[in-house]
Amino acid sequence: MGTTQNQFNVGGMSCSFCAESIKKAYSRTDGVEDVDVSLAHEEVLVRYDDETLSEVELKDTLRDLGYTIRDPDKEKRFEEQQAELTNGKRRLLLAGSASIATAGLMLWMIFVLGRFESTSLAMDLVTLGLALGTMFGPGRYILEKAYNSLRRRIFNQHVLLEAGAFAGLFGGFLGLFVFPEFPTVHFFAVSVFITTYHILSEYTSLLVRTRASQAVQSLLDLRPDTARHVTDDGAVKEVAIDDLEVGDHVRVKPGETIPIDGAVVDGESTVDESVATGESIPEEKQSGGEVIGGSINETGTLLIEVTATGEDAFLNQVAREIEQARAMKPGIIQLADRVLKYFVPGVLTIAVLSFLLWILVPAVVPGTILGTGPQVQTGAFAALAVLVLGYPCALGMATPLALIRGGGKAANRGILMRSSDAFQIFPDVDHVVLDKTGTITVGTPAVSEVVALESDESEVVATAAGAEAFSEHPLADAILEDADERGVEYADPKSFESVTGKGVTATVDGDDVRVGKPDWLTTEGIDLSAATDEIERLQHRGLTVSGIARDGTLVGLVGIGDEIKADAAATIERMIDAGITPVMITGDNERTAEAVAAEVGIDQVMADVLPDEKRDKIGRLQYEGHRVAMVGDGINDAPALTQADIGIAIGAGTDIAIESADIVLMGDRLGGVMDAFEIGTESYRKTRQNLLAAFTFNGVGVAAATTGLVHPVFAMIAMVLSVTAVLANSFGGQLLAGEGVNTDFTVDGENTAIGQEDEATV
The missing domain is CATH 3.40.1110.10 (Calcium-transporting ATPase, cytoplasmic domain N)
Incomplete structure (x- = not known):
């Protein structure tokens, strides 16, 4: 007993603010020694004292925060992701319907009746019902997340959302029972709108992530689930890979994947071990020769004696390397979340100070422009307006919208951007490490x-x-x-x-x-x-x-x-022109490596690198202060792909490499690496522009709200303008150019759509 670790696949994470909330919750839990959260892979790795904590308690912490723990089985995990997407869409439809109804009431009141204030108790109560229905119906999960975050003294976007939503409710109740001049309907409308905006923001992020997982799922088929077990009496039967033991004999026919590590007992064949060793020329195997699980048996039938199973098997060792690489990968905080980290407590503080300003200053210094005596009504209005205008709806949508735009544009070029990290980090990459076999070469x-x-x-x-x-x-x-x-x-x-x-x-x-x-x-x-x-x-x-x-x-x-590859030299030239240093890494001998590197224009070469050393080479470059992208396609590349700041897998490569990557290039065209770089750079620029526009609206709005003079109608107009600005910046040029926002891509000549229907709905 003592220090142990558990890894969970977590559903419900929409931004790195969620990752920070999970880290904070565990850091305040007795017995937890360290925690790493990967937003891109939706994983949490916790190291803890198992004498103080149990696995059940660790899972309960995640569930208390409002997140789900997915089944480790890939098939079931895929089904759970689909269920999450369905639930997200249902919430959005319900909240969206409430928002449309609320907006209709407001427009009718303002433009038909010509009034800003409520005209009847019935209208107040209808709007109140819509607000309560949205907050405690489709928005209930946000409320639970906010409550559990506050319980752990964690201030995040869920807390700020609920502060704004309840501020709207409170303002409406003040209008109903205390201050008749308060715009009751508009305050209730605020609760509806900001809850809906938040649901929309989370749904767009979930949509992109789930659709990316679906596309990857279609590529995954790592190794056979069963093997032909040859018994002592010569009989052959199909058994599950996990049921094999050291010393068992397995027969592998030509063209099949070798399911386990072993030694050849009988037969002769050539075996393609490039996915494991990086060598493109197949190895001759005969009696006594060793074979690696995941390799392809090409010409003859082999009888293999199992030499390693479980944690000792090559594929499982690679999986363990990947897990460690994910845990140690430098954490990435999204640009929006860096802003929100200070914005959330800042808005809450300003709201409190605004109320105190109108209460204390007129009482202590009467006769100022703030009036004489405590201005309770104005102070309450100001504080509520700050909370309402402080909810960053456009700020929350800035990154997902840029991601959808960039993701769709990338998909049209056969590039699957699996995470928003791929957009944010790629512009800062200064070294691209390329595997030789299957990446630079065919x-x-x-x-x-x-x-x-x-x-x-x-x-x-x-x-x-x-x-x-x-x-x-x-x-x-x-x-x-x-x-x-x-x-x-x-x-x-x-x-x-x-x-x-x-x-x-x-x-x-x-x-x-x-x-x-x-x-x-x-x-x-x-x-x-x-x-x-x-x-x-x-x-x-x-x-x-x-x-x-x-x-x-x-x-x-x-x-x-x-x-x-035909486009290898041109791609390397594009890298150099962009100020990126290309580096080739290979298990081949130095002479072969230097010859290939010279032909494509690469000056830096890492040759004779063993499969388990690639990750260390990437880590060394990162230690020297470089931002590193890794391009590979083999099993031996998977830990390095995970370790790199950006992992790029060739879609024609092995499943484990694809699953470890942040970007997947459909097919085997190397030029997609620089296409992804250019799209990522453009999308990140759009994200920064979106955040600047959104933050400007929010910042000016909060400052104006402290005066106590900002009417909720103008708050709503500011909200609409900020969202419109973000939408126009994200998609305006694209739509004008007739590009649309679809996310289709082509794999081996077949067209596949990633969530086109759902995105059109959004």
């Missing part, structure tokens, strides 16, 4: 160069393709594909033999042909002396070299490597 072997020694290139390719025609090796596929692209015809071999890990021998058009590693050809009696320089040159480029010999004579060489 991730599959391809013929890069053919060297003809005895004839022309076409004849060399035809000879090699004829020998490799029956081979299932990935390097053979590269040669055959090159032959097809060149339009070279080749004959099928009369005889064929594969020498595992070395090459092939075949009879093609009556000639003895051997294709394989230079060292193996030498042992077969082939003289390579004339090609020594060419072999070294190709290897210096980082290519895998295969020699082609016909009837004992070396006729040519084929250099096979991982082809660089």
Whole structure:
């Protein structure tokens, strides 16, 4: 017993102010040693003394604050997110209907009857009913959050909202029973409007987050749930992965994902371990060779003995690394929340001071412009007006609206921005670390160069393709594909033999042909002396070299490597032009890494980096004061993606990498990295403009309200103007340009919509 930790997936967090509330609540709980909250991943990691606290008590704290604890199972968590979205939409429809009805009453009273004050008790009571119905109906959850926050002496946006809402109620009651000249209907209307605005603000944030999760969910399929367990008597049966034990035997067929870590007992095959090791060239596996869970078995059937399960398995070690990286990731406070951190207590303080100003100053110094004797009515009006005008409805909407605009624009370019962090932090990024395999390169072997020694290139390719025609090796596929692209015809071999890990021998058009590693050809009696320089040159480029010999004579060489993406060099140039330093990180040897880096224009290279070292490399750059984005696609990239300030996953990559990222590029186009940077920069600029406009309205309104002369009608007009300004700035130019605000994206040629219908409803 002693220090332990628990991680919870939390629903209901809409901004980093929520994250701060959770941190404060736990920091004031006896037994809690440390807490980390990830808004982007909606997770809370708590380290505590299990002799003082229980897991149930930790969960109760979250529930008391008004948050939900989602099921750790992905399927159930997805269903819970859908339920939250449905509830949010229902609340918004109810509150929105009440707001429309209230606005209708106010407009009828002002423009039809020509009065600012109530005309009848019935109208007062109807508006009161709408206010109470909104606050204690769809807005009840906000009230509960505010109450539980206050109980823990936490002042957040929920507290400020309820202060404004109850101020509206109180002002209305004063008009009903104490001061007839108080604008009763307008004060009750305030309670309706600010509650509705808050529900709208939270719903937009929930909408973006949930729709992003839905899009990611469609990409997730990390590993098989079952494996073919071979029993001692030779029988084969399907068992759950979690039921396997060390020493069990598992059969894996060609094309399948290897479900566990193990050692090959029988069989020969090539295994693509790029998702784990970063190496693009598949590894030859035979009896005694080790395999990694998550790798792809390509050519032969393997019988594997399980060597690690549970926490010792590679995938689970990666998951633990990700958890630790999330917990240690630098906390991000949204710009709006930095303002609200001081704005909330400031508004509450000004409201109290306004009331005291009108009570004390005229009593102590009679005859001033404030009057003679305590001005209770004016002081109450001023304090209530401050609380009403102080609720930052536009301020709360500024970030979500900019996020929706930017998210829709990004989705049109095949980019999924999963969190608002991606918008705020990206403009400050000064280093982008790119994995090599599958990110800068395509991730599959391809013929890069053919060297003809005895004839022309076409004849060399035809000879090699004829020998490799029956081979299932990935390097053979590269040669055959090159032959097809060149339009070279080749004959099928009369005889064929594969020498595992070395090459092939075949009879093609009556000639003895051997294709394989230079060292193996030498042992077969082939003289390579004339090609020594060419072999070294190709290897210096980082290519895998295969020699082609016909009837004992070396006729040519084929250099096979991982082809660089077509837009890689242009993307790197865009980074440099934007003042960003590109860095390549890879598990490949330094020679291969330097060759690829030179071709795309990268000066800084981290080579020979083991899978578990990538996160440390990212952390080192952050320790030096850099803002770092990481781009990757493999299982081995996942902890580094989480550690980075911005994690960017290639959508064609592995599920665990996608799930660990803040941004997902649908497909494999690298140029999306800089597209995301430009969209993020523009969206953050819009956010700052929105916040400036909203804060100006709120700041001027609060200052004016202290005079006791601000009528609620003008408060409502200020509210509408501030929201209109934010909406116009967020979407005005986009709508005028005919872009709309849809959030469609294309994945492998298929169009997918992220919440387009719901956003249109909003």
